[in-house]
Amino acid sequence: MxxxxxxxxxxxxxxxxxxxxxxxxxxxxxxxxxxxxKPCGGGITHKAYRKYPYLLENDTPKQHITNTVLMAPKAGDAQLAMEHPLLIYSxxxxxxxxxxxxxxxxxxxxxxxxxxxxxxxxxxxxxxxxxxxxxxxxxxxxxxxxxxxxxxxEFTAEDTMCALGYYVEGTRERIDIQFLPQFEGYIWVFPRCGHLSVGICGKGVATPVLRQWLEEWMTKNGYQWQGQRFYAHLIPSLxxxxxxxxxxxxxxxxxxxxxxxxxxxxxxxxxxxxxxxxxxxxxxxxxxxxxxxxxxxxxxxxxxxxxxxxxxxxxxLAHRFYTGNFVFGQVTDRMVQFVRRSETFRHLVRDLFSGAQPYTGLRERVWGNFRRSGWELVFPQEQAVPQEP
Ligand SMILES: Cc1cc2nc3c(=O)[nH]c(=O)nc-3n(C[C@H](O)[C@H](O)[C@H](O)COP(=O)(O)OP(=O)(O)OC[C@H]3O[C@@H](n4cnc5c(N)ncnc54)[C@H](O)[C@@H]3O)c2cc1C
Structure with missing residues (x-):
């Protein structure tokens, strides 16, 4: 045979x-x-290791990250504490x-x-x-x-995201996600074992422009990119x-x-x-x-x-999520503001990131929670984002 x-x-x-x-x-x-x-964040969600427990239960080195900070241009920062850690592998x-x-x-x-x-x-x-x-x-x-x-x-350019970044020295206990204005993609800082992966992925923007945006952002935020190892790859995004x-x-x-x-x-x-x-x-x-x-x-x-x-x-949803508007502002700005102000909304986004909340049923949950999160938005309990050294 x-x-x-x-x-x-x-x-x-x-x-x-x-x-x-x-x-x-x-x-x-x-x-x-x-x-x-492979150039990759190496992030394994709770959805993945709940289904395949050997991804969690093994001797292979990995980070367990429970904190994410979301950042959007007009909304500042919001902290998202995960119920279940994201695993980060090499x-x-x-x-x-x-x-x-x-x-x-x-x-x-x-x-x-x-x-x-x-x-x-x-x-x-x-x-x-x-x-x-x-x-x-x-x-x-x-x-x-x-x-x-x-x-x-059969991939076309519209069906892939370009992803590129640098492996830089450093350690930290959280993931950073930075949204940009009118851009279908994001910048990330992923803490891997022994170093950070700082990168950008997105659609509809030429690779040299993405690289320039990333380097400008890294300079502004105190990350050294000159002389660091560069990587680039494609992510399917149909x-x-x-x-x-x-x-x-x-x-x-x-x-x-x-x-x-x-x-x-x-x-x-x-x-x-x-x-x-x-x-x-x-x-x-x-x-x-x-x-x-x-x-x-x-x-x-x-x-x-x-x-x-x-x-x-x-x-x-993807294009609208990154570039659409909601209540007179960009969706990603609003999301960061809502995560900061509303515990109900924060739980929803946390579940979405960990895979506990599929996209199926998301609309119903958003509207189902609307009255409660609306109250929290009007009377917020703002959470402070702890500063990393
Ligand atoms: C920058 C970046 C960050 C990412 N971060 C994350 C993340 O944090 N979490 C997440 O879930 N996903 C992430 N992804 C997506 C993830 O990397 C991929 O979805 C995943 O690797 C897909 O696995 P795969 O086995 O299908 O393909 P791959 O991992 O790409 O494996 C393909 C294999 O095929 C081999 N191969 C290719 N051509 C040939 C050939 N002709 N002959 C022999 N061998 C060949 C290659 O050597 C390779 O080993 C990221 C992707 C990128 C680019």
Missing amino acids: KPVAILGGGPAGATCAEGLAAAGMKVVVLDEKMAWE RYELNDMLLRRASAAGAQLEKTRVLEIERGDGDWRIRTKGGTIEASFCVVATGARNPLRQVGT RSQALLENRVAGEGWLAVGDAAGLVDPITGEGLYYAIRSGDLASQILLNDAQAPGAKAEAYRQLLKADFLDDLYIASR
């Missing part, structure tokens, strides 16, 4: 490989780098842990670059830098820069129409994680969706009740039932 080939060994590919190998399936993971320090460490789990389950790991895939007689021929491999099925997990044109999401037309599966293949565009278009959270889609893809491949020809449609349906509808709502 030819193996299932997992093209890419990031969180999505490694998770899928683990699920298949643990059930006794022959699996080979092909990755050109294996574990590597991506080398996270990928390594997930690949070791796949290997321990029985998956074969091969460090090589996939150059081309070709379908014939119901199987795949995969040309790699090291030779040719035959496989019964392909799981496409090659990330947002998927070089294989015939499989996975518009609602692109999500409807998204190419996530076809004859003999399923795409997972970034290669399938499965990222929250508002927050840029992709690790949960990578791991979840890798898991769901393995469930589809292991289900003997489905004929091979029915797997693509079954996978689409499973994604939809699980989280795609939620990402669709987020894709409809």
Whole structure:
């Protein structure tokens, strides 16, 4: 029996490989780098480790962050205390842990670059830098820069966010998120083990301009960027129409994680969706009740039932969230003000960030809480943001 080939060994590919190998399936993971320090915040939400407790319960070094400060141009700062910490991993460490789990389950790991895939007689021929491999099925997990044109999401510039930043020296106990005027994106300061990641991601602005904005912001806020390690990558951020037309599966293949565009278009959270889609893809491949020809449609349906509808709502909200107006001000300004003044609203945003509040049902909760948070807005109990040294 030819193996299932997992093209890419990031969180999505490694998770899928683990699920298949643990059930006794022959699996080979092909990755050109294996574990590597991908430019990424490495933030794992409560939603992710509640579903996959091994993301929390392990010896791999990580930060547990419970404080976030939100900043918007006309609103100042607001502190958001999380009920459950956000875990922050180095991506080398996270990928390594997930690949070791796949290997321990029985998956074969091969460090090589996939150059081309070709379908014939119901199987795949995969040309790699090291030779040719035959496989019964392909799981496409090659990330947002998927070089294989015939499989996975067909990205356009409107469906990706550019992300870039610097690793700078320093430690701290909180995350900072800075919104900018009329910009679909944000600046972040993420405390990682031993250093900070300070970056910007967004849509519709040229990369050199984003870099300039970030460097100006860093200078103004006392972060040294000259001589620090620079990084840049892409984050999928599909518009609602692109999500409807998204190419996530076809004859003999399923795409997972970034290669399938499965990222929250508002927050840029992709690790949960990578791991979840890798898991769901393995469930589809292991289900003997489905004929091979029915797997693509079954996978689409499973994604939809699980989280795609939620990402669709987020894709409809994203542009308005960042650039729209609410009560005579920009939505992000208002959000920061409301978080500062209203405990009810603060809990809502906290739950949204941790994944406890899906986008489905958000509107109902906002309106349901409106009277209470309206009272708190009129008679606020302002909270002070503690100053970091
Ligand atoms: C700057 C930045 C910050 C982010 N911060 C966060 C965050 O804090 N939290 C969060 O949840 N998400 C975050 N994301 C998103 C997150 O990084 C991705 O959603 C996640 O890595 C997707 O996992 P994946 O396995 O699908 O793809 P990837 O992690 O990109 O893995 C793809 C793998 O495929 C391999 N590969 C690619 N092409 C080939 C080839 N031809 N042959 C062999 N191997 C190949 C690569 O080597 C790589 O290992 C961030 C993204 C960026 C860019």
